[in-house]
Amino acid sequence: MTTTPRTAIVTGAARGIGAATALRLAADGHAVAVIDLDEEACAATVDQITAAGGRAIAVGVDVSQADQVEAGVARIADELGAPTILVNNAGIIRDNLLFKMTQDDWDAVMNVHLRGAFLMTKAVQAHMTAEKFGRIVNLSSTSALGNRGQANYSAAKAGMQGFTKTLAIELGKFGVTANAIAPGFIQTDMTAATAERVGVSFEDFLAHAAKAIPVQRVGQPEDIAATVSFLTSDEAGFVSGQVIYVAGGPKD
Structure with missing residues (x-):
């Protein structure tokens, strides 16, 4: 696979899918x-990358805050070069049934997933369009x-799909794909938290999930990182x- 070395940003990269993705992109x-x-919290991921001979920096950003996003992206461009790869991975869960879900539960999930992806993409797309690659x-x-139990999370993740398709339409002529x-089901701290919420051991939770998956195993963060790599x-x-x-x- 042909890969030209570039500057990549991965949000929510301290652990889980984000960390695996950061490591894979560095290996690329x-x-x-x-x-x-x-x-x-990003230190462990950065240390793994640099120990393997790669270049990485840790950047503390609340992706739902525009001023932090703009400052973070400016720092990245200055220290690593214009970012032309962006992986919007940052996310949280605030699971509950609708009648128990608070407005804060709803807003927190929307702010990190959707507002965060919007702010990060808006800040980074200027570098992508200038480079004619993204x-x-x-x-x-x-x-x-x-x-x-995931009205907020489900709505946010469905929104990410509409956001993605619109980005592809708007930015395609600049050499940017979205x-x-x-x-x-991916084995992460987040799914472990779900197991705890429903009151079962993580081992039983994983075994039960694997039985319902055609390939008869749960996913690993590296499975997602490999797809990001392509x-x-x-x-x-x-x-x-x-x-x-x-x-x-397959999923419907």
């Missing part, structure tokens, strides 16, 4: 800005199809506006 030869709410990958979820990845490559220039379900089987 890109300089990587590791963004998370807590800059110190790769945007937004993290959606199979929950976009609906999931009990795609979404919708993971199925979508951000030079050779993926004719793939845009797509939602790719990485879920171990």
